[in-house]
Amino acid sequence: xxxxxxxxxxxxxxxxxxxxxxxxxxxxxxxxxxxxxxxxxxxxxxxxxxxxxxxxxxxxxxxxxxxxxxxxxxxxxxxxxxxxxxxxxxxxxxxxxxxxxxxxxxxxxxxxxxxxxxxxxxxxxxxxxxxxxxxxxxxxxxx
Amino acid sequence: xxxxxxxxxxxxxxxxxxxxxxxxxxxxxxxxxxxxxxxxxxxxxxxxxxxxxxxxxxxxxxxxxxxxxxxxxxxxxxxxxxxxxxxxxxxxxxxxxxxxxxxxxxxxxxxxxxxxxxxxxxxxxxxxxxxxxxxxxxxxxxxxxxxxxxxxxxxxxxxxxxxxxxxxxxxxxxxxxxxxxxxxxxxxxxxxxxxxxxxxxxxxxxxxxxxxxxxxxxxxxxxxxxxxxxxxxxxxxxxxxxxxxxxxxxxxxxxxxxxxxxxxxxxxxxxxxxxxxxxxxxxxxxxxxxxxxxxxxxxxxxxxxxxxxxxxxxxxxxxxxxxxxxxxxxxxxxxxxxxxxxxxxxxxxxxxxxxxxxxxxxxxxxxxxxxxxxxxxxxxxxxxxxxxxxxxxxxxxxxxxxxxxxxxxxxxxxxxxxxxxxxxxxxxxxxxxxxxxxxxxxxxxxxxxxxxxxxxxxxxxxxxxxxxxxxxxxxxxxxxxxxxxxxxxxxxxxxxxxxxxxxxxxxxxxxxxxxxxxxxxxxxxxxxxxxxxxxxxxxxxxxxxxxxxxxxxxxxxxxxxxxxxxxxxxxxxxxxxxxxxxxxxxxxxxxxxxxxxxxxxxxxxxxxxxxxxxxxxxxxxxxxxxxxxxxxxxxxxxxxxxxxxxxxxxxxxxxxxxx
Numbered sequence: 001x002x003x004x005x006x007x008x009x010x011x012x013x014x015x016x017x018x019x020x021x022x023x024x025x026x027x028x029x030x031x032x033x034x035x036x037x038x039x040x041x042x043x044x045x046x047x048x049x050x051x052x053x054x055x056x057x058x059x060x061x062x063x064x065x066x067x068x069x070x071x072x073x074x075x076x077x078x079x080x081x082x083x084x085x086x087x088x089x090x091x092x093x094x095x096x097x098x099x100x101x102x103x104x105x106x107x108x109x110x111x112x113x114x115x116x117x118x119x120x121x122x123x124x125x126x127x128x129x130x131x132x133x134x135x136x137x138x139x140x141x142x143x
Numbered sequence: 144x145x146x147x148x149x150x151x152x153x154x155x156x157x158x159x160x161x162x163x164x165x166x167x168x169x170x171x172x173x174x175x176x177x178x179x180x181x182x183x184x185x186x187x188x189x190x191x192x193x194x195x196x197x198x199x200x201x202x203x204x205x206x207x208x209x210x211x212x213x214x215x216x217x218x219x220x221x222x223x224x225x226x227x228x229x230x231x232x233x234x235x236x237x238x239x240x241x242x243x244x245x246x247x248x249x250x251x252x253x254x255x256x257x258x259x260x261x262x263x264x265x266x267x268x269x270x271x272x273x274x275x276x277x278x279x280x281x282x283x284x285x286x287x288x289x290x291x292x293x294x295x296x297x298x299x300x301x302x303x304x305x306x307x308x309x310x311x312x313x314x315x316x317x318x319x320x321x322x323x324x325x326x327x328x329x330x331x332x333x334x335x336x337x338x339x340x341x342x343x344x345x346x347x348x349x350x351x352x353x354x355x356x357x358x359x360x361x362x363x364x365x366x367x368x369x370x371x372x373x374x375x376x377x378x379x380x381x382x383x384x385x386x387x388x389x390x391x392x393x394x395x396x397x398x399x400x401x402x403x404x405x406x407x408x409x410x411x412x413x414x415x416x417x418x419x420x421x422x423x424x425x426x427x428x429x430x431x432x433x434x435x436x437x438x439x440x441x442x443x444x445x446x447x448x449x450x451x452x453x454x455x456x457x458x459x460x461x462x463x464x465x466x467x468x469x470x471x472x473x474x475x476x477x478x479x480x481x482x483x484x485x486x487x488x489x490x491x492x493x494x495x496x497x498x499x500x501x502x503x504x505x506x507x508x509x510x511x512x513x514x515x516x517x518x519x520x521x522x523x524x525x526x527x528x529x530x531x532x533x534x535x536x537x538x539x540x541x542x543x544x545x546x547x548x549x550x551x552x553x554x555x556x557x558x559x560x561x562x563x564x565x566x567x568x569x570x571x572x573x574x575x576x577x578x579x580x581x582x583x584x585x586x587x588x589x590x591x592x593x594x595x596x597x598x599x600x601x602x603x604x605x606x607x608x609x610x611x612x613x614x615x616x617x618x619x620x621x622x623x624x625x626x627x628x629x630x631x632x633x634x635x636x637x638x639x640x641x642x643x644x645x646x647x648x649x650x651x652x653x654x655x656x657x658x659x660x661x662x663x664x665x666x667x668x669x670x671x672x673x674x675x676x677x678x679x680x681x682x683x684x685x686x687x688x689x690x691x692x693x694x695x696x697x698x699x700x701x702x703x704x705x706x707x708x709x710x711x712x713x714x715x716x717x718x719x720x721x722x723x724x725x726x727x728x729x730x731x732x733x734x735x736x737x738x739x740x741x742x743x744x745x746x747x748x749x750x751x752x753x754x755x756x757x758x759x760x761x762x763x764x765x766x767x768x769x770x771x772x773x774x775x776x777x778x779x780x781x782x783x784x785x786x787x788x789x790x791x792x793x794x795x796x797x798x799x800x801x802x
Contacts, residue, residue: 013800018215019674023654026213029242037253040260040800041243043214045718045788048736049772053790054797061801077652077675078771079738088776113654113674114662120247 010064010130012039012123015050019077020112021069027116028123035123039067046070047108048081052092055106059096059139065105065130067122072110082110100138104129144176145270148204149262150195152186152211154241159184161245163255167210170259174266178202186211192224199228206269210238210262215674216665231274233717233787238265260800267799271792277714280766282368283467284708287312289360289647292320293690294472294682294697296342301701302470303351307708310464311346312374313356315403317421318343320474321683324404326504326512328690329554330585336420336507343422357427361461363469363650366769367677368713370466378457380428381414385452388424390416392444392453400432406499408517409509414444419507428453468677468704471661472697473647475683478533478540478637486529486634491607492517494632497528497551504558514562516631519610522563523630527614528552529602530572533637541637541658546687548635549576553586555633556595568595569627571602571616579689598625605632638687653678660686671700679703718787719768720775722761726782729759733774733783741767742774 016022022043028035044050047070055066068089070082089108097103107126111119149171153159164182171180179202183191186209198204207230209221214237222232240258248254284307288299291313299309311318322328323343325335346352355376362373396412404417411417413433414426434441435455445453477498480488488494493516495503506512516523530548533540549572556568568589575597577583589595600616607613614627640659648655653673654662661684664672671679681697682688688696707713720733724747734742745762748755761774761783772785784790 011801013797019652020654023215023674026215026239026242029213029246032246034247034249037244037248037250037257040257040264041239042264042793042796042800043239044772044793045785046771046773049775049785049788051776051790051793054793057794057797058801061798063801075649078769078773080736081738081771081773084736084773084776114656 008131008135010038010127010135011062012065012067012126012130013058013063014039014041014067014069014123015044015047015054016041017047017070017077017081018043018045020071020075020110021047021119023113024069024111024115024119027113028119029116031116033116033120035120036127038127039123046076046078046081047085048076048078050085052088055092056139059101059105059136060141062136062140064133064136065107065126067126068108069111069119069122072112075112101136102133104133105136145205146178146203147174147176147206147208147266147269148195148198148202149174149177149180149208149210149266150186150191150198151180151182151240151262152191152209153182153184154212155184158211158241158245161248161251161254162240162258163251166255167258167262171262171266174263176206176270177266179204187217187220192221195221195224196228199225199230204230205234206272207235208238208262208265208269209235210240210258210265212241213237213239213243233275234269234272236265236269236272238262260802263802264796264799267795268792271789271795273786275717275786277717278765279712280368280715282708282710282713283370283465284308285310285464285466286468286470286704286708287370287372287464287466288470288472290320290472290474290682290684291315291318291354291356292472292474292682293322293339293342294474294684294693295320295470296346297694297697298470298472298681298701298704299346299352300342300349301698302704303349305701305705305709307351307705309352310374310466311352311354312358312360313354314359315417316357316379316415316427317417317423318346318354318356319418319420319422322690323418323420324498324501326501326508327554327558329550330579330581332554332557340420343420347422354423356423360647360650363652365465368467368707370469370677371463372466372469373461373463376460376462378430378459380430380453380455380457381426382452382454383423383425385450386425387450387452389449390426391447391449393426395443395447397441397443398432398434400429405502405509406496408499408502467708468679469651470679470681470697470700470704471647471651471653471684472681473641473644473684475687476639476641478639480532480634480636482539483532483634485604486532486602486632487605487607487612488634491612493523493612493630494605494634497548497555497633497635500555500633504555504562514559523566524563525567525569525627525629526559526631526633527602527612527627527629528555528568528570528633528635529614530570530635531637532634535573541639543658543687544576545635545638546576547638547689550579550582550585550689552635553589553595556589557593560593560595568593569629570595570597571600571614572597573599573601579691600625638683641684644684651675651678660684671696671703677707715766716770718770718785719765720763720770720772720783720785722763723782723784724760726780727760728780728782729761730779731761732777732779733761736773736777738771738773739767739769741769
């Protein structure tokens with residue numbers, strides 16, 4: 001991925017829970033709701049499975065934006081995973097801000113298995129916002 | 144490095160039109176560990192699967208990556224494929240380059256880049272996949288059916304027929320559901336009660352089926368084969384053992400409230416059965432309206448009951464039982480017409496919904512089966528039937544077609560002509576939709592034989608005009624304005640998901656669509672399963688459908704349940720948490736976040752030099768763990784990991800996806 005601002009195409013890594021958001025991403029596909037190819041999904045069982053370390057590693061390895069997507073509060077396939085995620089990532093967001101990562105680069109969203117259109121809309125929005133911010137230079141490994 | 148094979152699927156043109164497969168294969172060949180990469184038009188076909196098995200053998204593959212459709216689609220298919228060639232099924236990884244790539248991107252170059260990145264990610268993960276083994280779990284040979292309408296009744300009967308015990312939970316005091324409210328059924332004009340009530344009785348008499356009426360599902364825990372369900376039976380205030388169903392109490396009760404069963408067209412008492420053929424035919428006291436419960440006096444029913452069955456002190460009863468499988472058959476609600484003031488519903492008594500009209504037709508209904516205008520008790524002459532009220536209406540209703548209205552309106556038109564000599568039905572429609580065996584012929588009869596007038600047009604307004612109603616529309620075929628004076632208007636209101644469907648979906652961990660109908664696992668190939676193993680769907684809770692379709696789906700769900708309960712044991716999901724006892728410090732933060740109580744403390748005895756020391760560590764119960772991975776994040780020393788989604792695997796994915 002180019003690190004210059006010109007013709008900058010951001011890399012977005014999306015951690016999607018298997019039950020809701022990954023299904024929502026699949027539904028976006030089945031219903032041909034297009035979004036930019038900048039977004040790449042990693043499938044996890046639950047948003048509560050996402051270790052903050054994964055997110056920091058993604059930023060270090062050159063991701064310009066990271067999304068964690070899970071079931072809506074109250075809808076977690078595992079009852080409470082997204083509540084753990086919500087608390088954990090509220091704190092992580094502050095920490096990333098402190099480290100100099102713009103808060104817009106890291107988003108947590110609830111996308112259900114029936115919200116293909118929402119998945120696509122979130123991906124469009126996130127890509128646009130991160131594109132405006134330019135490349136993530138702060139945490140990126142010097143390579 | 145593991146010897147990895149990559150198989151890239153065209154999926155016909157679904158993937159190949161957007162992803163340059165040759166380029167992807169060439170790129171895959173250069174990925175770390177990849178010793179073989181090839182493409183196939185349809186990898187899921189027998190030829191495609193044989194290609195994988197063949198390559199595993201000839202290239203001594205240790206890991207397999209299939210780049211194709213979503214793992215939610217074919218992960219199991221390909222796990223079986225690699226297992227057939229002697230590999231552990233969990234050595235397979237899928238790169239989702241269809242739903243999450245070719246179907247959502249248009250530009251071939253960037254889509255190809257992304258597909259290659261996804262394949263690289265899957266290869267990186269696969270290299271770290273370990274052999275996983277499912278263990279066997281026992282199955283509870285008992286089924287739960289939620290909802291006692293025709294879908295639940297049919298499913299319960301068929302499951303019982305297969306030899307399994309069924310509990311049937313119904314919210315109302317009687318089973319029967321919506322079908323019990325209907326008069327005749329299309330296209331044969333069978334009397335609904337005549338075909339339904341024998342089935343209701345069969346349920347009541349079955350030794351295998353227990354009905355829990357006036358009851359609702361409170362809590363659902365567990366997993367396929369081993370659900371633990373708590374059912375709340377509401378206090379009926381009537382001792383079911385003593386009550387003989389004589390009905391004296393219902394005659395003497397002084398309270399009259401709108402009958403839900405008759406949609407408020409007549410009154411029922413506070414102690415009531417919803418309808419005469421109720422099963423169980425024993426009343427319940429509606430405590431919200433009972434004078435004893437609201438005002439502290441009365442007790443008339445207690446005085447008149449010859450069996451001494453009235454028991455005001457009854458309390459809700461919670462009952463917890465284990466089930467192997469669950470069928471959800473909770474039905475639908477007719478759409479509320481709050482948004483449709485233009486049709487004068489609620490403003491003029493002669494504007495009815497179609498289910499209200501159905502009650503007028505019914506011999507046990509408020510008029511004894513005579514079609515009479517609620518305003519003056521006289522039979523109507525001209526009746527306007529307005530189709531698609533709240534259906535196919537993106538602006539303020541449901542965008543979908545409710546599927547049954549065209550047919551039941553044809554039925555209503557025919558029955559109107561049969562019951563009221565000289566009456567004329569006028570049907571305002573957008574399109575008449577009659578797919579189904581003998582359906583088009585039935586609709587033809589409505590206008591050929593009975594002279595129903597069909598007018599293509601959306602009704603803009605219904606005006607109350609003295610005793611009459613004025614219906615204003617456009618005849619879309621001639622373009623002319625139509626103003627019609629009628630005596631009665633019947634609104635074919637749409638089919639909504641049952642109120643409370645969303646909450647039930649949450650309890651069951653199943654998903655709904657945007658309109659709160661429960662989602663099937665696959666719209667074509669797995670229409671009665673849900674994404675939660677062991678939970679099946681029947682009837683209109685999954686989407687609008689008519690009675691034949693509902694019964695067919697219920698029987699299908701019953702077969703799935705019987706197939707499940709007939710197994711000796713189930714294979715457990717092996718992607719569960721695992722503790723590395725060497726690293727575990729016993730601080731037990733994992734225990735606090737586990738939603739399944741799957742983690743417990745264990746004492747280890749270890750030799751340290753000459754001493755034997757005891758040390759606390761965490762232990763995972765593999766039967767209880769569902770593999771959410773919450774514990775892995777909570778664990779400070781990184782001692783607990785989730786098989787199939789280990790920290791190392793996900794980190795490798797992050798690294799590969801960012802390259």
